[in-house]
Amino acid sequence: MYSDYFWAALFLLPNLLGFLVFILGPVIASFGLSFTSWDLLTPIKWAGLENYKTLISDQVFWKVFWNTIYFTVGTVPVGIILSLFLAIALNQKIKGIKIFRAVYFLPVISSTVAVAIVWQWLYNPEFGLLNYLLNLVGIDGPNWLAGITWAMPAVIIASVWRGIGFNMLLFLAGLQGIPETYYEAAKIDGANWWVLFKNITIPLLSPTTFFVVVISIINSFQVFDQIYVMTGGGPARSTSVLVHYLYQNAFQYFKMGYASAIGYVLFFLVFTVTLIQLKRAKNWVFY
Amino acid sequence: MKKKINQRLQIISYVVLTLGAITMVLPFLWMISTSLKSLGEVFVFPPTFFGEEIVWGNYPKVADRFPFGLFFLNSLKISFIVVFVQLFTSALAGFAFARLKFPFRDTLFALYLATLMIPYHITLVPIFVIMRYFGWIDTHYSLIIPSLVSAFGTFLMRQFFLTIPKELEDAARIDGCTPFGIFWRIFLPLSKPALATLGVFIFMGTWNDFIRPLIFINSISKMTIPLGLSAMQGMYSTDWPVLMAGSMISILPVLVVFIFAQEYFVRGITLSGLKG
Numbered sequence: 001m002y003s004d005y006f007w008a009a010l011f012l013l014p015n016l017l018g019f020l021v022f023i024l025g026p027v028i029a030s031f032g033l034s035f036t037s038w039d040l041l042t043p044i045k046w047a048g049l050e051n052y053k054t055l056i057s058d059q060v061f062w063k064v065f066w067n068t069i070y071f072t073v074g075t076v077p078v079g080i081i082l083s084l085f086l087a088i089a090l091n092q093k094i095k096g097i098k099i100f101r102a103v104y105f106l107p108v109i110s111s112t113v114a115v116a117i118v119w120q121w122l123y124n125p126e127f128g129l130l131n132y133l134l135n136l137v138g139i140d141g142p143n144w145l146a147g148i149t150w151a152m153p154a155v156i157i158a159s160v161w162r163g164i165g166f167n168m169l170l171f172l173a174g175l176q177g178i179p180e181t182y183y184e185a186a187k188i189d190g191a192n193w194w195v196l197f198k199n200i201t202i203p204l205l206s207p208t209t210f211f212v213v214v215i216s217i218i219n220s221f222q223v224f225d226q227i228y229v230m231t232g233g234g235p236a237r238s239t240s241v242l243v244h245y246l247y248q249n250a251f252q253y254f255k256m257g258y259a260s261a262i263g264y265v266l267f268f269l270v271f272t273v274t275l276i277q278l279k280r281a282k283n284w285v286f287y
Numbered sequence: 288m289k290k291k292i293n294q295r296l297q298i299i300s301y302v303v304l305t306l307g308a309i310t311m312v313l314p315f316l317w318m319i320s321t322s323l324k325s326l327g328e329v330f331v332f333p334p335t336f337f338g339e340e341i342v343w344g345n346y347p348k349v350a351d352r353f354p355f356g357l358f359f360l361n362s363l364k365i366s367f368i369v370v371f372v373q374l375f376t377s378a379l380a381g382f383a384f385a386r387l388k389f390p391f392r393d394t395l396f397a398l399y400l401a402t403l404m405i406p407y408h409i410t411l412v413p414i415f416v417i418m419r420y421f422g423w424i425d426t427h428y429s430l431i432i433p434s435l436v437s438a439f440g441t442f443l444m445r446q447f448f449l450t451i452p453k454e455l456e457d458a459a460r461i462d463g464c465t466p467f468g469i470f471w472r473i474f475l476p477l478s479k480p481a482l483a484t485l486g487v488f489i490f491m492g493t494w495n496d497f498i499r500p501l502i503f504i505n506s507i508s509k510m511t512i513p514l515g516l517s518a519m520q521g522m523y524s525t526d527w528p529v530l531m532a533g534s535m536i537s538i539l540p541v542l543v544v545f546i547f548a549q550e551y552f553v554r555g556i557t558l559s560g561l562k563g
Contacts (some may be wrong), residue, residue, distance in 0.1 A: 005464040008389035015380035015442060018436025023402050026413035033412060040419070086307055089300035102549060103308045106315060109497040109541045113513040114534035118314045119519055121321065121527050127330050128319050161310070193296070222406050225497045229517055243408050250412050263409040270406055276328055
């Protein structure tokens with residue numbers, strides 16, 4: 001009879017190998033690479049903190065950094081509020097819940113590339129559906145994706161549209177976990193809709209809300225697909241974000257070290273924001 | 288009185304949900320509508336929902352200009368291999384983490400968990416270097432091999448295996464079953480729902496993956512659907528009917544999977560959501 005260790009090794013080996021070579025290894029290697037200068041063709045050179053120093057004075061980097069924040073601030077709160085209200089509406093013993101759920105989930109399962117191309121077409125300034133609809137209510141729609149002012153809001157609207165179904169489903173699961181008896185007890189005491197919402201729904205839903213907030217922020221920091229397809233980061237870098245700049249540095253300018261440094265800034269950003277969330281969670285999340 | 292309020296709430300809910308649903312569906316309807324129009328009819332003002340006649344020809348045109356059939360097969364092949372192998376590696380390691388004892392088990396698992404928080408894009412440059420070293424750039428290996436293991440899948444399977452009662456395992460052990468026998472004959476059959484959920488997730492992620500094919504694949508014949516769609520958009524940026532037809536084709540397979548496996552999607556999301 002073989003020992004437990006033998007079996008554990010056997011079970012773990014294929015997974016561990018992949019984990020070390022394609023997950024943990026690259027994470028560490030990327031950290032090392034961020035202190036080097038390398039174009040893949042000439043030998044790799046140690047660069048110390050050079051990449052990070054360059055980042056600080058790189059105006060494009062700051063531009064894409066703030067664009068990433070802009071995108072996150074534009075998508076996360078609106079997306080969360082909308083999906084929360086839709087989930088609450090869906091939780092009112094509604095008929096056809098499955099159909100609604102499926103419809104809201106349609107954008108989530110569609111490829112971001114296909115979704116981005118459709119939105120590009122909807123945003124077409126002359127023949128797009130959106131400006132036509134705006135025209136019907138007397139608004140002269142902008143040249144969405146081609147102007148510096150409206151390109152980012154346009155990308156944000158499309159991204160919120162795509163993400164609502166996912167958050168809504170999480171909220172719905174959270175809402176269904178709140179015992180009906182709490183509401184009934186409060187109703188007997190004469191509480192109205194707003195009081196129920198504020199004193200029962202919001203606090204009891206807070207663990208779900210916390211999770212949705214953290215996941216949404218992490219995902220928005222890493223946006224790439226729809227930006228690459230819809231605007232290519234333009235016009236004039238007005239929609240370029242951190243991952244887009246990382247992609248360009250690594251695979252268009254072949255600055256592997258610099259790209260890795262951008263990656264670690266992204267990591268640091270995600271890490272810090274998540275940590276702040278965890279610390280602040282004590283004040284508003286009730287388990 | 289109470290009934291009235293409930294009814295009013297329900298009516299408001301229906302209105303809100305219907306308005307939202309229209310917003311969700313409209314871009315898709317517009318996609319279908321445009322994909323069935325002639326090029327001339329797309330550029331008319333005001334836009335119409337149906338053209339003079341329904342033009343099916345845009346769909347074959349997609350395949351004329353780009354080998355979309357091949358993209359389809361490429362995506363299908365890559366997705367299937369990744370789904371089945373990743374399910375297997377995740378289940379195996381998930382079983383080890385949940386049910387076997389070995390040194391540093393919890394430390395190692397914590398390491399897996401920690402990588403879940405790290406932006407995945409950090410790994411792109413080193414993986415590119417590894418793929419180049421093996422000569423796998425512009426081959427499907429570069430899309431398959433690095434995706435055969437995932438920390439998320441391992442995590443999900445471990446969580447599921449933890450919920451299976453210990454008694455089942457003990458009974459089998461007493462009967463002389465090896466750990467692999469326990470895994471294969473007891474745990475795997477019991478975890479069909481979890482495997483289906485994870486499988487649907489992996490399929491969706493692999494089918495829709497864009498940045499990796501963008502980085503690793505250059506030849507048109509090796510492209511996946513999202514990359515092919517993006518390449519087509521780069522070349523025919525104003526031929527909206529054909530672009531919309533291509534987009535429709537890219538969405539359909541995931542839609543079919545979704546229709547048949549909606550419950551697994553829902554369960555998977557709540558599972559990953561509430562235990563994360």
